[in-house]
Amino acid sequence: MTHKTIQPEGWAPALGYANGMLTKDGTLHIGGQIGWNKDKVFESKEFIPQMRQALVNIVDIVVASGGKPSDVVRLTWFVTDKATYVANQRAVGAAYREVFGKHFPAMSMLVVAGLVEDDALVEIEATAQLH
Template sequence: MSVERAASSVEGRVVRPEGWPRPHGYADGVVAEGRVLSISGQIGWDPVTCTFATDDFAEQTAQALRNVVAVLRAGGAGPEHLVRLTWYVTDRAAYVAARRAIGAAYRATIGAHYPAMSVVVVAGLLEERALVEIEATAVVPA
C-alpha cells in the first residue's frame, strides 16, 4: 500500500494499493484524523427558497457543489477537508455528456482536491426536478 500526503489537505493522506495507477479526478482512499463532518445529500437548488433555477445537469451539479461548500463552511471546514463524496445521478448519459462542464464547476468550487468518490446511477431522487445529489464527508483537524 502506498500512502502519500494529499496535495491540498493538511491532515489527509491518499491511499493507493501498490501497482495501481494514479486515478484521475478522485482518490482510491483517504486516511485522515480530526472531527468528522457528515453532510447530507445536497441537490442543485437554492437551499433557502428550495427552488431550482435550471434543469441543466452541469448547472445543477455546480449548485449542489456550492451547497456542499456552504455546509462545510458552516461546520468550520473547507473543501480541502473533504475525504469522501458520493454522487447520485439520475441519468448516466447526461452525466457523461456534461463531464467537462462538471469538471470545470468542480475545480471552481472545490479546487484541485480529489477525495475518494463514487458515482451511483439511481432511478430518481426525492425532489422530482433534482438531477444530482452529492453526499460528503469531511475530516476537520482537531
C-alpha cells in the first residue's frame, strides 16, 4: 500500500474526496478544511469561528493519523474577504494559538472569489510530516 485514507472517527463521510491521505513515507496531505463541524454543519457564519473550526478539523485529521499539531509543516489558506481577515488580525492570532499553540509552519494565503460551500468564509489545506 502506498497511501492510506484518513477519516477521523465519527465524522460524516467525505464524498468524492479524502480528508487526509497518508503516504508510506509519513507525509500527510490534508484536503481543504472549512469551518463546519464533523457533521458538516456550520455552527457560525462569522470568520473567526469558522477559521478556528477549520484549524481544529486539521488537527483532528493529524491526530487520527497518529500525529500531533506540531507535525504540520505547511498551511495554505483561502479566504473570501481580505478586509475581514486584516481587520481581525489579533483575533486570528488568538484563535490560531488556541489550536496550534506557538507552532508556526510555512504558510500561504490566497484571497478567492468564493468557495464551493456558499457559507464557507475560509478553507485551509495542510501538509504534515509524521515521524
